Amino acid sequence: MTPTVRRRMGSMQFTIHMGDPAERTALLRMLETWRGLTCASVEFADWTPEHRPEPGGILFWDLDDCPPPVAAVGKCALFLCSSSSGAAIASYPLHPAGLLRKPVGMDKLWAALHRSVKLWWDSLERLEITSDRCRIRLPLCDLVWVESTRRNSLVHSTQGPIATREALTALEGRLPRGLFLRCQRSFLVNLRHVRRLDSEGLCMSDGAVVPLSRSSRSEVAEAYRQFCLLWDGGKGDGETRYG
Structure with a gap:
């Protein structure tokens, strides 16, 4: 199932x-x-x-x-x-x-x-994923970002990385839009855990930097700006305050 x-x-x-x-x-x-x-x-x-x-x-x-x-x-x-x-x-x-x-x-x-x-x-909503035959119920708020590893995925959480055989596209389909954003073909980020967007890419709460291609940068930047406007009282200054 x-x-x-x-x-x-x-x-x-x-x-x-x-x-x-x-x-x-x-x-x-x-x-x-x-x-x-x-x-x-x-x-x-x-x-x-x-x-x-x-x-x-x-x-x-x-x-x-x-x-x-x-x-x-x-x-x-x-x-x-x-x-x-x-x-x-x-x-x-x-x-x-x-x-x-x-x-x-x-x-x-x-x-x-x-x-x-x-x-x-x-009361937290959770994502059920299987890793090494173990079923994990990860709170969505603890999911920081995900990277594709060919046909599998590596979920980066606040508790550490979790390897799963589920494809990135399948994971994306089970996560709420507006909060989770697909970046290029290989990455999916929780916008709540984005600390800033700079020349290197999206700087995440776990210290990782998710790279962005030139073709995707403007689209991702606009999505992040809209996220800040929606969730941060209209300040929209490109800094996530809560997380």
């Missing part, structure tokens, strides 16, 4: 309560960006008195609006948002998993979520 990208049985839920609609919209957009870059199977919901967050999920709560009811927290992790410098002390009885100082920026949100990686690790 051909391996596929699989999700774990239950995608987790992020529930949001923000008193200011503009702050709620901004937080939701940042969480959607985080979900896209991390390849996490996450659903979003607004908190209401009738809606109880799912156990095992994360509740983002605006502490400036009101303290969260005990019933609202339940068995989910609590991330508090506040503009008060004393919020950390005031929130101690609530045992929050994270505290975000307003205005909440992407850097703060990214750091807070990655300090709590155990909460959402099981």
Whole structure:
């Protein structure tokens, strides 16, 4: 049977309560960006008195609006948002998993979520590949780049290289477009792990440089620029900030 990208049985839920609609919209957009870059199977919901967050999920709560009811927290992790410098002390009885100082920026949100990686690790989408008769379920966010080795491929991950007999074209077909980019015939990169584009090629997070031909450079450069615009708040300066 051909391996596929699989999700774990239950995608987790992020529930949001923000008193200011503009702050709620901004937080939701940042969480959607985080979900896209991390390849996490996450659903979003607004908190209401009738809606109880799912156990095992994360509740983002605006502490400036009101303290969260005990019933609202339940068995989910609590991330508090506040503009008060004393919020950390005031929130101690609530045992929050994270505290975000307003205005909440992407850097703060990214750091807070990655300090709590155990909460959402099981929600990561994974790529099943076979190497030396062993089946590996590699989180997509840990896949840095792939190179073709004739009919086979070498997957470079954050944990090291993984050799597989699957062709690069077959791997490409099982990865989300927009995040993974084919470079020439021999390379496939995770744009999240691109640190910069220079005269030598794409500089990856693992220190490798993926070379580009003259004919492909302009196309790859434009794809990377569009990626930065989409995921990095419109800055588009050619530097990937999150990864």
